[in-house]
Amino acid sequence: MPELPEVETVVRGLRPLLDGQRIEQVEVRRADLRWPVPADLAKRLTGARVTGLGRRAKYGLVATDRGDTLIFHLGMSGRFRLDPGSLLAHDHLVIAAGGHRVVLHDPRRFGSVHLTPTAAAASHPLLAGLGPEPLDPDFDGACLAHAAERRTTSIKALLLDQRIVAGLGNIYANEALFRARIAPARAAGRIAGPRLDRLARAVKAVLVEAIAAGGSTLRDHVAVSGELGTFQHQFRVYGRGGERCESCGGPIRRFEHLGRATYACPRCQR
DNA sequence: ATGCACTCCTGAACGC
DNA sequence: TGCGTTCAGGAGTGCA
Helix, strand or coil: CCCHHHHHHHHHHHHHHHCCCEEEEEEECCCECCCECCCCHHHHHCCCEEEEEEEECCEEEEEECCCEEEEEECCCCCEEEECCCCCCCCEEEEEEECCEEEEEECCCCCCEEEEEEHHHHHHCHHHHCCCCCCCCCCCCHHHHHHHHCCCCCEHHHHHHCCCCCCCCCHHHHHHHHHHHCCCCCCEHHHCCHHHHHHHHHHHHHHHHHHHHCCCCCCCCCCCCCCCCCCHHHHCCCCCCCCCECCCCCCECEEEEECCEEEEECCCCCC
16 A cells, blocks of 8 residues: 555654664564564564664665664555554554554555564565665666666556566556656557656656655555645546546546556546 | 566445 | 445566
């Protein structure tokens, strides 16, 4: 569910709560998430002090002074609940620190939690193969052009491939392609360089705007504070099948591409 | 190597 | 009201 802007929002919410705090207690209530929760996770975290929080792609990172980094992924339905009155079904992990209880809640259990030595975090299997951060300067049109060269797969598939660029999901891929006026199903290798430059800029723009809005709230995404992200009100195509394209006035089409709901204006996007 | 369908799981929304 | 169906923001696996 959560894509880069939602994870960034969550990390920014956790940072003031956890950074510099000692972890007093960790409870793993359910270990069979997308991947098994490490059996020694609670033991290794309890008593450690949090030294920093960060994000890589759609993964949240929590480093401690014991040399470990907690990695979390929210999957489709994951979120954090802060200081809940009582625990609910699907509350899988409880971390008590700094006078707060932070609870990982994930009904579908597509999310996961990992622990890795901080020094080796970049080579962790889940992180090692990731492409550049879309908001970093080294992600640009040339980078996309290199990845797209001679590829017959669609440009949307390329944007969703975390090895090419890390952090986009279905919503922001759709939105970026609309802004760049590129048809989602177009073969990646058949898009001219200047159009890929435009696409890279569109990716950055939509992510920056979404982060500023606290992400998008469709079903599950809530900032740690409980605030709702509002970027869903700024979607130009996602979820707007049948509505008018804001650019040309024609109808926005919804179709399935690669098994995912895809939204585009067939007149504006080529 | 590349492209893509399938799969995991649960809850919400919808149609009858 | 109740039941069955469909659909979700992800991403690893396995097949052609």
